[in-house]
Amino acid sequence: MELLEALREQYPDARCELDYSTPHELLIATILSAQATDVSVNKATPALFKRFPTPADYAGATPAEIEPYIKTIGLYRNKARAVHEAMRALCERFGGQVPRTMEELLTLRGVARKTANVVLGNAFGINAGFVVDTHVERLSKRLGLAPKNATVAKVEQHLMKLLPQATWCDASHMLIFHGRRACKARGGECGGNVICERFGGRCEKRKR
DNA sequence: ATCCCGAGGG
DNA sequence: CCCTCTGGAT
The missing domain is CATH 1.10.1670.10 (Helix-hairpin-Helix base-excision DNA repair enzymes (C-terminal))
Incomplete structure (x- = not known):
């Protein structure tokens, strides 16, 4: 074409301009990027990723404990809940790993086709759909x-x-x-x- | 169709 | 002041 x-x-x-170093970090950064600029997300994620290194760390915390780290991004209550529940689901249903199929990703709170396509394409090189x-x-x-x-x-x-x-x-x-x-x-x-x-x-x- | 919501640009 | 930013859930 x-x-x-x-x-x-x-x-x-x-390229993807969200900062991340693991699949679960990309998943979180993408959830946070809803109706927000990548600049504002990248400004918040370093402290967030440092405080919560693994999916289990989010699962073991409450949304209220996550909120302060993402407040400047906006829509922070919904996003804190989404991150918490999505990471808990990773721990409980996917062995702490980010799933590699559209169907599985869509079961996570805060994840619809746009976010799933970003994660599949950028973290795993899988073109399941179009962002x-x-x-x-x-x-x-x-x-x-x-x-x-x-x-x-x-x-x-x-x-x-x-x-x-x-x-x-x-x-x-x-x-x-x-x-x-x-x-x-x-x-x-x-x-x-x-x-x-x-x-x-x-x-x-x-x-x- | 509405709500969530702060930051940045105009 | 107004609009927009890598949306998703209800």
């Missing part, structure tokens, strides 16, 4: 890769049909980079951007 080549050329260093976050959803619709009225699930299905499976993880990172650097939610800064000029000069200004 021509768009894929152009994205590769423009964003050769596109559709706010950037990927927006860009897919602006670039005409999916109908503008499509749900997140539909967008994922369209992307999986359009792009080779082996490229899914990398392609999601490139779309996210493009969404953060050029084709932004607010109006966009598409002037002079190669991708926007060639594939989608439709970064229309936000209504009103």
